[in-house]
Amino acid sequence: MPLALKIVLIVLAVVLVLFIVLIIVGRKMQKKQEASQADIEAASQILSMLVIDKKRMKITEANLPKVITEQIPKYMKLAKMPIVKAKIGPKVMTLIADVKVFDALPVKMESKVKVSGIYITEIISTRGKVTVQPKKKGFRAKLAEKAAKAQAEATKAKAPAKSKKK
Template identity: 45%
Template structure:
């Protein structure tokens, strides 16, 4: 056998092993995520709140308690987090919103939100339905590839 064929076989074997490893790692991560989501849903409470402001900020700039920042992994501190500043009862709180509902949260309006600790998992309009966010036009690469 020639050296090129042996090298090709070794590279293919490494690629197959990497795909198998990633597959099982993804299954394990999905299982963990489902367990965490079940725990969040179990501890959730519906609360009336007035949304003051919402932004995507880094963890250090978010205004969250230092204990929360210390508990987050190092790589997650670099990512931007959807932060919502809201008046819950008489006090103003800084909460973290779910990425999927962040665009639905209206600013300067009163909403009923499902809150689990400092995490907002669902939002409903207190006086009528919430407005749907406008669809963003596709970016340059999305148009090139034909995605919608």
């Protein structure tokens, strides 16, 4: 057998083994996530809160209780999480929000939310008028818009001015 064929077969075998391992690990993680989601739903309660501030920051900078920061895995401590500072009753608390909830949560407004421990899982209602912030354009979208404008200007400049003869 030629050497190139042996190398290709070895690479294919390694890729196949990695693919199988990823499938097995993915299934285990999915089962864990489903179990934790059921626990979150069971422990959730509805609270009324005034959102003071919200931002994405590292868990270590978020001023969360020490017990919580110790339980979080090391790789999550480096990632930026959606943190919400809210007044619940007379207390000001720091909470972690779900990514979907974080974008929709209005600042400086009172909201009824479903909370499980310090984790905001969903918004039930908001008092007052909610203003939807326009979504920021990404780099590619801005680039495409500039290209479209340049294209339009180029076609305008190329079009000859029509003169009317009488």
